[in-house]
Amino acid sequence: MVRWEAGTRERLQAAALDLYATRGFDDTTVADIAAAVGVTERTFFRHFADKREVLFGGTEAFQAGFLEGIENAPDGAEPIEIIRHAVLSASGFFAEERRPHSRLRQRVIVANPEIQERELLKMSALATVLASALRDRGTAEPSATLAAESGVLVFRLAFEQWLESDRSLAEIESDLFAQFGALAAK
Amino acid sequence: MVRWEAGTRERLQAAALDLYATRGFDDTTVADIAAAVGVTERTFFRHFADKREVLFGGTEAFQAGFLEGIENAPDGAEPIEIIRHAVLSASGFFAEERRPHSRLRQRVIVANPEIQERELLKMSALATVLASALRDRGTAEPSATLAAESGVLVFRLAFEQWLESDRSLAEIESDLFAQFGALAAK
Numbered sequence: 001m002v003r004w005e006a007g008t009r010e011r012l013q014a015a016a017l018d019l020y021a022t023r024g025f026d027d028t029t030v031a032d033i034a035a036a037v038g039v040t041e042r043t044f045f046r047h048f049a050d051k052r053e054v055l056f057g058g059t060e061a062f063q064a065g066f067l068e069g070i071e072n073a074p075d076g077a078e079p080i081e082i083i084r085h086a087v088l089s090a091s092g093f094f095a096e097e098r099r100p101h102s103r104l105r106q107r108v109i110v111a112n113p114e115i116q117e118r119e120l121l122k123m124s125a126l127a128t129v130l131a132s133a134l135r136d137r138g139t140a141e142p143s144a145t146l147a148a149e150s151g152v153l154v155f156r157l158a159f160e161q162w163l164e165s166d167r168s169l170a171e172i173e174s175d176l177f178a179q180f181g182a183l184a185a186k
Numbered sequence: 187m188v189r190w191e192a193g194t195r196e197r198l199q200a201a202a203l204d205l206y207a208t209r210g211f212d213d214t215t216v217a218d219i220a221a222a223v224g225v226t227e228r229t230f231f232r233h234f235a236d237k238r239e240v241l242f243g244g245t246e247a248f249q250a251g252f253l254e255g256i257e258n259a260p261d262g263a264e265p266i267e268i269i270r271h272a273v274l275s276a277s278g279f280f281a282e283e284r285r286p287h288s289r290l291r292q293r294v295i296v297a298n299p300e301i302q303e304r305e306l307l308k309m310s311a312l313a314t315v316l317a318s319a320l321r322d323r324g325t326a327e328p329s330a331t332l333a334a335e336s337g338v339l340v341f342r343l344a345f346e347q348w349l350e351s352d353r354s355l356a357e358i359e360s361d362l363f364a365q366f367g368a369l370a371a372k
Contacts, residue, residue: 078369078372079369079372080369080370080372081372113307116307117303117304117306117307118303120303120306120307120310121299121302121303121306124302124306142343142347142362142365143365143369145343146339146343146362146365146366146369147369149339149343150336150339150366150369150370153332153335153336153339157328157331157332157335161328176328176332179328179329179332180332180336180370181370181371181372183264183265183266183329183332183333183336183370184266184336184366184367184369184370184371185367185370185371186264186265186266186267186367
């Protein structure tokens with residue numbers, strides 16, 4: 001008997017998002033999610049710590065795109081330029097076909113402060129990871145943290161615009177970096 | 187019989203912080219906090235929604251300092267300059283004598299992800315309020331949000347440095363704004 005079916009994790013994530021969007025986060029139980037996928041609650045808890053974490057499964061893959069961009073930035077680049085690389089490199093994670101899913105997820109986040117807080121923690125963790133990668137490349141503090149946080153800021157705002165538009169994420173990010181540079185230099 | 191004693195709110199806040207720091211957030215109950223102040227749990231819940239909110243009582247006064255700075259910024263100032271005014275104006279909220287309390291509170295926050303998330307939400311709410319105040323003054327989007335978020339970023343980093351140093355918050359903020367401008371302009 002196959003107990004750890006391939007794809008269970010992804011199916012739990014999809015079912016949870018669907019239930020949160022239709023029934024509401026508060027009115028959905030772990031039992032509901034497990035039942036929708038045809039597994040036990042115990043199986044749910046093998047994959048996720050709680051009802052909220054199921055929406056935050058891909059954090060490592062999400063961070064990896066940014067970190068790759070930092071690695072591939074040219075030698076001698078300024079911190080903000082390295083971070084620009086990181087943010088644009090990660091934009092591949094949010095391809096066109098991901099937009100409907102991201103929109104649904106965003107709707108659930110906006111409707112639930114509890115999930116919103118977790119999303120803020122995810123962004124904060126990203127900034128911490130990027131600042132650390134910048135320091136590893138030789139950027140001193142506070143520049144490393146300022147640049148990393150600026151990159152996460154541009155990413156956040158670009159991502160929100162992306163959800164409401166049909167432009168590519170990379171295009172929006174490039175524009176926002178230009179506006180950010182012009183604004184901060186004043 | 188005086189049931190709504192003056193200062194109860196402040197005494198609950200002080201007792202809660204003290205208990206969270208010594209006994210730990212998870213191991214402190216609302217009953218413990220109420221008992222430390224000599225009131226009932228019901229009284230606690232008249233003032234605060236839950237155990238976490240008791241650390242987030244002064245949000246309006248906190249935001250007011252920033253908003254005052256936006257109001258008082260000179261006509262025709264650039265968005266980032268208006269935000270600089272806001273951040274420096276709010277530094278008065280964190281006077282020297284507040285540092286020990288702020289240090290204790292920070293220690294409790296860092297030790298508890300649940301409180302950390304709430305602190306991030308407080309900062310996010312501050313950015314939203316400041317962006318709105320900038321728009322009211324005529325700053326267009328995305329400049330209003332970029333400037334507001336940049337201000338909150340500088341404030342956050344300056345505040346962390348302030349907790350670990352003996353310099354004034356305004357001094358640290360001024361330095362960080364200069365570093366931020368130099369970094370972003372590259």
